[in-house]
Amino acid sequence: MDSSSESPRKPTLPPGAKAPTMPPGAKAPTLPPGARPPAGPPKPGASGDGAGAVSRQDFASDQDVRWCPGCGDYAILATVQRLMPELGIPRENIVFISGIGCSSRFPYYMNTYGMHTIHGRAPTIATGLKASRPELDIWVVTGDGDGLSIGGNHMIHLMRRNVNLQVLLFNNQIYGLTKGQYSPTSEAGKITKSSPYGAIDHPFNPIALVLGADASFVGRSMDRDPKHMKEMLKRAHGHRGASFLEIYQNCNIFNDGAFFQYTEKDTKPERAIFIEHGKPLVYSGGTKGLRLEGFHLETVDLDGGAWSASDCLVYDETSYELASIVGRLFRRDDMPQPFGVFYAKERTTYEDALHAQIAEIRGKAGKGRLEDLLHAGDTWEVA
Amino acid sequence: MAEKTIERLSEATILFAGDSGDGMQLTGSQFTLATAFAMNDLATLPDFPAEIRAPAGTTYGVSGFQLHFGSVDIRTPGDEVDLLVAMNPAALKVNLSRVRKGGTVVVNVNAFERRDLDLAGLKVSPLEDGTLEGYHVIPVELTRLTREALAHTELNQKEIDRSKNMFALGLSLWLYSRPIEPAERWINKKFARKDSIREANLQLLRKGYHFGETTEQFAVRYEVSPAKLPPGKYRAIQGATALALGFVAASERSGLPLFYGSYPITPASDLLHSLSRYKQFGVMTFQAEDEIAAIGSTIGAAFGGSLAVTGTSGPGVALKTEAIGLALIMELPLVIVNLQRGGPSTGLPTKTEQSDLLQAMYGRNGDAPIPVVAASTPGDCFEAAYEASRLAVKYMTPVMLLVDGYLANGSEPWPIPDTATLPDFPVSFTTKPNHEQDGAQVFLPYLRDPETLARPWATPGTAGLEHRIGGIEKQEGTGNVSYDPVNHERMTRLRAEKVDRIARELPPLPVYGEESGDILLVGWGSTRGSIEAAVDRLRARGRRVGAVHLRHLNPLPADLGDVLSRFGAVVVPELNNGQLVRILRDRFVLPIRPFNLVQGRPFRAGELVEHVEGILDGKAG
Known part of the structure; x- marks a missing residue:
């Protein structure tokens, strides 16, 4: 399998894959939602045997992509489609499963097996499929409303069970498909159609939520950094267990610029910190860092001579304690927002335990015979 | 002494x-x-x-x-x-x-x-x-x-x-x-x-x-003295156990691995308990975090090619409603067992009732028909489970299997079936493209079998048949998202027609007692014993009474109308406030009489006898 990251024929589109063409805070495109989107990549021929699936095009379905032009979802789709050939998984063994919402249209655009299901329930359907077909490579695509509001219960149970699959949570901090109500990740005070005087809800920090549910892989990336996103997707895929990847995704129609402070080049160095295992937590082009003072993080200036990178916290993604501290850095004006792998530590997966138990019982009792089962217990003959 | x-x-x-x-x-x-x-x-x-x-x-x-x-x-x-x-x-x-x-x-x-x-x-x-x-x-x-x-x-x-x-x-x-x-x-x-x-x-x-x-x-x-039961080997069996055995038998005969997703609820938990013990049969049991996750997991397992079953009681079915609709439009095989209890809401959790029939028939958004099958005795739960599984797979549809608390907990002597006599349960997964389009071989996930109208079952792992299904209306054939109004009407009718066609394979409806006469009792589910005992007593008193008991409630047997027409009056005894009677009146536009008991207990045969004699004597007078 070709592992080079670039496919020979680079598609001219989609738009989101490129650096944003608009400055931070720019006005949303005037095209209405549902307007004809830009043409997709060339349609693949029906490849039939599945063996030749080595390029990005092989993973694009023949369906027109129907997200709003300029939506961050395009970049995520493009990045996922680009990553697929690198993973070396036969296309027929890949399944994308989603719930309801803008992000959940994702499976229709992947030329793999897929299910676009009902609101919030993708984790349950994915669990049943993975439990019964452990060899399949399963991706759950969800959003902040789908995955954390109506499907919040399933999300935490998926994490605690540690079903070996990837959850991509596209967080745009708004309800898009229902046209602009606040979501469980919207900031308090947010003015939306359903909160004209400001949202009074306290928002979730998805990273802290899934850490609390004992997720074994927790990461965060952003739509406008395809390189980082691809790396995170790859890490999530490589992790054996339930991988949770939050992806900040701009909704240019209802919540434009929600993450621009972290994603746009003017502010990104100051406002975002990229955490890496075994490396000190530095940002702002190496001029600033985070050091641990007791249980708290504090920002230190690395240019002033008082502190150096060696004083900064060296990140350990296998430490639940560090993940809890760094994962709780959330929307702080005085601190950067962390991106990267917060936590990665493998433990037994649900489907492994399920099938190990079946194998163990079969090893002891032998493969069951229906006749024996029907005739089990106290029986008697009537002549 | x-x-x-x-x-x-x-x-x-x-x-x-x-x-x-x-x-x-x-x-x-x-x-x-x-x-x-x-x-x-x-x-x-x-x-x-x-x-x-x-x-x-x-x-x-x-x-x-x-x-x-x-x-x-x-x-x-x-x-x-x-x-x-x-x-x-x-x-x-x-x-x-x-x-x-x-x-x-x-x-x-x-x-x-x-x-x-x-x-x-x-x-x-x-x-x-x-x-x-x-x-x-x-x-x-x-x-x-x-x-x-x-x-x-x-x-x-x-x-x-x-x-x-x-x-x-x-x-x-x-x-x-x-x-x-x-x-x-x-x-x-x-x-x-x-x-x-x-x-x-x-x-x-x-x-x-x-x-x-x-x-x-x-x-x-x-x-x-010993009863004169037909010769054979017997065991005492509870309905919940018979259900579990029926699903294992269906799994063995179809060659499909059995996946059971469930959330504990009275009186369905015993089914989960039974199946969770059958690991040597490769049975996968999943105790979900809630009722919705339970059915969600089975939808996933069904997509993957398992014999997928979920069990619950009425309140749980209410929670599963949206997911049943999803399985229906995705046309995946699934059995939903409803071990009914007294309702509404929490109702009478440990008492029996037959009040979820209309929920089974109509309790979903949209025009959403699914086959409905009912068990009639504890031992019959075995055959009913097998039949529900077989129909689900053959017609690629969720099937509702109605049982109730009395059947689940009750016991009777059960002649152990000879597995060789079980109906055939063939399964064929689609492994190759099923259509030629512009000279190319393609796979159309919604291309239907002309006989059953079932769509093909192609599971992940099958190269070349990658496809997407979902809850949005499907374009006929391709299964692609379609908002076309004419297509929607056609798909709605096709889904209904598919369920209706099951009636074509139903055997003639056996009539208990008189083949024609003054009164026909029409029952379903756990009332069978009471109804047939009442028919025996009434006939012993010279009354011209017969009974039919419906295994299939949707679709109804094609010859039911003919049977109804052979009797002067039709009475539908039910442990609810009148549900099958409404379905029958709607279908046959006849003055069918209800007889209802809603006390969380089965009918006594004597109550039925008294009621029927009251009608007959009222008529005579």
């Missing part, structure tokens, strides 16, 4: 009643087992409160187990009780009305102290105030005898008192000349590693048995 008179009975009904903590369910099930070994036909009705341990001695903590057995065909748990074993005043108060006049009442007299009477809300002891006049009362010092028997053991007072049901069991086994060995075997196995408890239980069981022999209180001992 007094010489006892032996009286031969053709049938008898016994009811064990006591506190929830008195072990009445266990006593009843052990008596059932012994009765099965005595080769009687039987039917049981466990009846217990929803509370696990309601305050001891109160009427709401009373738990009962009724068993009807005999040498004749036994179809119901018995209209009237011949022997009531009452462990305390509350049990007596709650159940005395079920005992026939002249029936026997065994009471634990040690439990009739002032405090016991107060707990039961009784001012005067029913042993003294004439309440029991007309009954044959046998006072037994159950508590004292138990304590005396176990005085020398290392068991504490609480453990000793808790064992007194074994004394009652032994006594009852003696009274009806049942073998004691099955209960002994059970005790030996159950308490294999608890020597003192095992010995105490065995001792009490035998003590009770011998007490009957030695006491002067029993002048008569009963014998019930």
Whole structure:
């Protein structure tokens, strides 16, 4: 399998894959939602045997992509489609499963097996499929409303069970498909159609939520950094267990610029910190860092001579304690927002335990015979 | 030792009643087992409160187990009780009305102290105030005898008192000349590693048995001859167990791995318990975080090619509704078992009812028909589970299997089926493109079988057939998202037509009793025994009455209309406020009469007889 990251024929589109063409805070495109989107990549021929699936095009379905032009979802789709050939998984063994919402249209655009299901329930359907077909490579695509509001219960149970699959949570901090109500990740005070005087809800920090549910892989990336996103997707895929990847995704129609402070080049160095295992937590082009003072993080200036990178916290993604501290850095004006792998530590997966138990019982009792089962217990003959 | 008179009975009904903590369910099930070994036909009705341990001695903590057995065909748990074993005043108060006049009442007299009477809300002891006049009362010092028997053991007072049901069991086994060995075997196995408890239980069981022999209180001992059941090998089976076996059989015969996703709920949990033990059959059981996750997991498993089943009760079906619609539009095979209980809402969790039929038929958004299949006896749950599984896979649709609490908990002797006689269960996964388009071979996930209208089942892992399905309306053939209005109407009609076509393969509807006559009783589900017992009695009185019992409620059998037309009047007895009757009136536009009981218990055959005679005599007059 070709592992080079670039496919020979680079598609001219989609738009989101490129650096944003608009400055931070720019006005949303005037095209209405549902307007004809830009043409997709060339349609693949029906490849039939599945063996030749080595390029990005092989993973694009023949369906027109129907997200709003300029939506961050395009970049995520493009990045996922680009990553697929690198993973070396036969296309027929890949399944994308989603719930309801803008992000959940994702499976229709992947030329793999897929299910676009009902609101919030993708984790349950994915669990049943993975439990019964452990060899399949399963991706759950969800959003902040789908995955954390109506499907919040399933999300935490998926994490605690540690079903070996990837959850991509596209967080745009708004309800898009229902046209602009606040979501469980919207900031308090947010003015939306359903909160004209400001949202009074306290928002979730998805990273802290899934850490609390004992997720074994927790990461965060952003739509406008395809390189980082691809790396995170790859890490999530490589992790054996339930991988949770939050992806900040701009909704240019209802919540434009929600993450621009972290994603746009003017502010990104100051406002975002990229955490890496075994490396000190530095940002702002190496001029600033985070050091641990007791249980708290504090920002230190690395240019002033008082502190150096060696004083900064060296990140350990296998430490639940560090993940809890760094994962709780959330929307702080005085601190950067962390991106990267917060936590990665493998433990037994649900489907492994399920099938190990079946194998163990079969090893002891032998493969069951229906006749024996029907005739089990106290029986008697009537002549 | 007094010489006892032996009286031969053709049938008898016994009811064990006591506190929830008195072990009445266990006593009843052990008596059932012994009765099965005595080769009687039987039917049981466990009846217990929803509370696990309601305050001891109160009427709401009373738990009962009724068993009807005999040498004749036994179809119901018995209209009237011949022997009531009452462990305390509350049990007596709650159940005395079920005992026939002249029936026997065994009471634990040690439990009739002032405090016991107060707990039961009784001012005067029913042993003294004439309440029991007309009954044959046998006072037994159950508590004292138990304590005396176990005085020398290392068991504490609480453990000793808790064992007194074994004394009652032994006594009852003696009274009806049942073998004691099955209960002994059970005790030996159950308490294999608890020597003192095992010995105490065995001792009490035998003590009770011998007490009957030695006491002067029993002048008569009963014998019930073996029933003339068709020859073969039998076992006593509960409905919940039969369901589990039916699904395992369907899995084995179809070659599909069985996946069962469920969330604990009364009275469906026993199905989860049973299936979770069958790991040697490769059965995958998933205890989900909620009802929705339970069905969600089965939808995923169905997409992957498993025989996917979820079980619940009415409130759980309500939660699963949206997901059933998803399975329906995605056209994936799935069985949803509804072990019905009294409703609405939490209703009567431990009582039986048939009030979820309209929910099964219509309880989804959109035009969303699914096949509905019902089991009619505990043993029949096996065949019903098999049939529901077979239809789901053959027609690629979710199927609702209606069972109820009475069937799930009740037992009967079950002729163990020969697996070779089970209907064929062929499964063919699609592995190649199924259509030619512009010279290319393509796979169309919604290209239907011309006969059944089922769509192909192509599972992940099949190269070249990658496809996406979902809850948005499908374009016919391609399965692509389609908002086209004409396509939507066509798909709506195709989905309905697919379910309707099942009627083509249904066998002729057997009529019980008269093939034509004055009154036809139309039933479904657990009322079968009561209805057919009533038909027998009515015909014995010269009434021209017949009955049909519907296994398939959607679609209805094609010949049902013809059967209805052969009778002067049609009555639909149901344990609800009138549901099948509405479906039949809608379908046949006939003046079909309801007969409803909504008391959380099965019909007594006598109630049906009385009702039908009332109609017939009203007509005659």
